[in-house]
Amino acid sequence: MLEMRNISIDFPGVAALKNVNFHVEKGKIHALIGANGAGKSTLMKVLSGAYDHYRGDIYFHGKEAAIRSPKEAKQLGIQMVYQEVDTALIPYLTVGENIMLEKMIHGMGKKQLVNWKSLHRQAADILASLHVAISTHKRVDELTLAEKQMVLIARAISDQCKCLILDEPTAPLSQTETEELFRLIRLLKEKEVAVIFISHRLPELFAICEEITVMRNGELVMKEETSCTSPNDVITQMLGKTLDEQYPPHQASIGGTVLEVKGLSDAGIVKNLNIQVKKGEIVGIAGLVGAGKTEICQTLFGASPQTAGEMIVHGKKVNIASPSDAVRNGIVLVPEERRKGGMVVSESVTTNLTVSNMKRFSKFFSLIDFKKEKREAENMVQRLGIVTPSTETKVANLSGGNQQKVVIGKWLMGEADIYIFDEPTKGVDVGAKREIFGLITELAKQGKGVIYASSELADILGMTNRVYVVYDGEVVKEMETGSTNEAEILYYSTGGR
Known part of the structure; x- marks a missing residue:
């Protein structure tokens, strides 16, 4: 149905694609x-019309297709659901309006009245086909991250979709x-829709996909039926080498308590939080x-108002009413949504690395020492192995793993004692995951206190010394990681008592 021939594209200092041939x-x-x-x-951005300066040819059902804009791609039935959901939705519009947005913009003539009742009914029918129970009258900025993702998928299939990119x-x-x-996805397959599935979660790919294409350094290096290959083979092709042990060894030298939290609650989901973190732990x-991990992290960092409880840092009670209060007290956060809350995507690598530590580069109160x-x-780019053409490259142009390293790097420049990581390996490949795990382990070796929040239970077991299990915004169990397993953590995660 779809063929891309000799696709090449360059960005300043980077040959992003080199004569790639891909078909579905x-x-x-x-x-x-x-x-x-x-x-x-x-x-996939070339295929969906987001980039128009590529070289090469695209054929759709055997005919050459001129795809130089998202509109042209959508006219062919090519739809893409991007990873960063908040950049693709309009937060102040309703669920129904977001799902039917394309039809509102392109499917209606000038000066035509909107039949709001019909719009919401159509949107509700699409959500019902997905078995998703979200009110179409609810504003998007009131939704959870998972709900936003489902709204985007509903929008993608609302039109005559022939090729869906996820x-x-x-x-x-x-x-x-x-x-x-x-x-x-299986329903769309029955309707002969082609689905291109991008993911770093190999078990999922082998469970749902029939074919697999592997890319490395802008080139296609492998294409196989999933039944004819294995996760280890795929990882080797991805990295160009075999992967070392995923979780770095961590011989904990645990010291005194750096953070103690007593009875902490927020105005939403967090209830009566009692945890403590020690040096090197x-x-x-x-x-x-949806259990409340992100909300706990935000409350500890002062990004969500505290309504009860207290926080004690190094034995001293502190008032954390804002992120700046947290930073002043040595608490920093690497958030789950890095593009939304962890960096300024339109600014350079340099700006993002130094923006939280400008006092270090100031002289005479207001002047900035740009050379320093x-x-x-x-130095930080070299230390973390951030792959970028230069430190002046916009962070928006980096890969997800390198963006995450920038978000971590900005806090490494400061003097924090407590590092909070909220889903730090979300959307990054196995090689970058190993590097991020190494950074976190190194912080612990330096005597920092680390909080690692994740729904990936294998990572929790591989990285932590102790674990608090959260259900409905409340800690329901505390365990030594070495004496538990995925089944026990999952039992308490699902409400077991």
Whole structure:
């Protein structure tokens, strides 16, 4: 159905794609995978019309297709659901308006009245076909991350979709929601829709996809039936080498308590939180999607108002009413949604690395020592292995894994004692995950207190010393990681007592 021939594209200082040949048959579920920066998302942005300065040819049903804009791609039935959901939705519009947005813009003539009742009925029918129970009258900025993802998928299939591209679609979804998504994908397959599935979660790819294409350094290096290959083979092709042990060894030298939280609550989901973190310790916060892990992290960082309880840092009670209060008291957060809350995407790598530590580069109260700022940014890029053409490159142009390293790097420049990581490996490849795990382990070795919040139970078991299991905004169990397993954590995560 779809063929891309000799696709190449360049960005300043980077050849992102080099003569890539890629094709997909109708009614097939095709996995597209590669390390961060391999070019898979770039290739799909070419196909979906987001990039128009590529070289090469695209054929649709055997006919050459001129795809130089998203509108032209959508006219052919090519729809893409991007990984960063908040950049694709309009927060102040309703669910129904967001789902039917394309039809409102392109499907109506000038000066035509909107039949709001019909619009919401059509949107509700689409959501019902997905078995998603969200009111179409609810504003998008009131939704959870998982709900926003389902709204985007509903919008994509609201038109005559012939090729659906899903970029890390399961990253914000719970297991139940993921199973519903897979049900939908199989339904689309029966209707002969081609589905291109981008993900770093190999078990999912092998469960749902029939074919797999692997990219590395802007080139296609492997294409196989999933039944004819294995996860280890795919990882080797992705990285160009075999992967070392995923979780770095962590011989904990645990000291005194750096953070103690007593009876902490927020205005929403967090209830009566009691936790403590010691020097050199990695403490896990485990739970399913929507359990309250992110809200706990935000409350500890002052990004969500505290309504009760107290926080004690180094034995001294502190008042954390804002993120600036948290930073002053040595508490920093690497948030789950890095593009929304962790960096300024339109600014350079240098700016993002130094923006939280400007006092270090100031002289005479207001003047900035730009040479020192650039020098330290370059040192941090080298230390963390951030792949970028230069420190002046916009962060928006980096891969997800390298963006995450920038978000972590800005806090490494400061003097924090307590690091909070909320889903730090979300949307990054296995190689970048290993590097991020190494950074977190190194912080613990330096005597920092680390909070590691994740719904990936294997990562919780591989990285932490102790774990608090969260259900419905409340800690329901505390365990030593070495004496538990995934089944026990999952039992308490689902409300077991």
